[in-house]
Amino acid sequence: MSRTVIIGSRDSQLALVQTHWVRNELQRAHPDIQFEIVEMKTQGDKILDVALAKIGDKGLFTKELESAMLEKRTDLAVHSLKDLPTTLPPGLILGAITEREDPSDAVIVRRGLEAAGLADLPEGAVVGTSSLRRLAQLKHHYGEHLRFEDIRGNLNTRLRKLDEGRYDAIVLAVAGMRRLGWAERISEVLSPDISLHAVGQGALGIECREADGEILDLLTVLNHPPTAWRCRAERAMLRALEGGCQVPIGVYTELDDSGRLTLQGIVASLDGQNVARACRTGPGDAPEALGQAVAEDLKAAGAQAILEEIFVLVRSPEVVAPGAAPAS
């Protein structure tokens, strides 16, 4: 293949680290092909100071990258998988899912404060989070002891706000901190008993045109089947719940040596008081069926009512939902 392959990326520091990693992997596997990166701003990058929930959740960080592929200005796009909606525009598919980083959430304590994690923070300490999923689960466990406030901006901005003393701790994805080389700032990795992570967290999704067989062939080197099975189950669950990225939905998956996949799911009310949980195990090579089954169990456990209540809250004009950033 003699063409130059153009890779679309958001221009945030994390997105560029991820896209350069993908470019290097592709270049190593296909030395005769030229790979180029084109940086783009998405809607979500332009309007970070606005309550994102108001703008519409689907594809805030992906639309511009997708239009570019459909118009053949680019050939593929690299996304944090958790920012990629579960339903893609016609003509585009998920060509590969890369090996997952640790998908857990991490607590970062402000410099100068000696605390090993959330349980160790002083009474009334202020914890910053921008995701309803984290907020709901942390309120459920630490609502009596800690206060929670919204935090916005990219990872650099959030760490700066933390160290300026506006928060005592913040909660972020382990994966982003590691990829940016800031792992040593992680004070605590939250166990799934405290916080189930976002669907797709820690993995990269590579999107391309469905009909572009050449590109699809090139991408097979990036696909990590165990991660792909886990993430497909997680995404099928989310899709079946029709949960945009704004709702407190968390997951945890495990793949055992014999290829059995376990998917745990949670749907929580914003105050953390009302929680629906479900867990099932099934064959790893039928992840969509497993995801759909767990979604049905969650609905039977009360998820529907929780989701409807949140939908009304998030859409009502008076209420600016605390921390409605997408897909965390």
Ligand SMILES: NCc1[nH]cc(CCC(=O)O)c1CC(=O)O
């Ligand atoms: N919501 C934004 C976002 N999208 C992807 C990551 C990094 C982690 C990942 O790849 O899942 C983050 C930051 C965060 O949630 O802390």
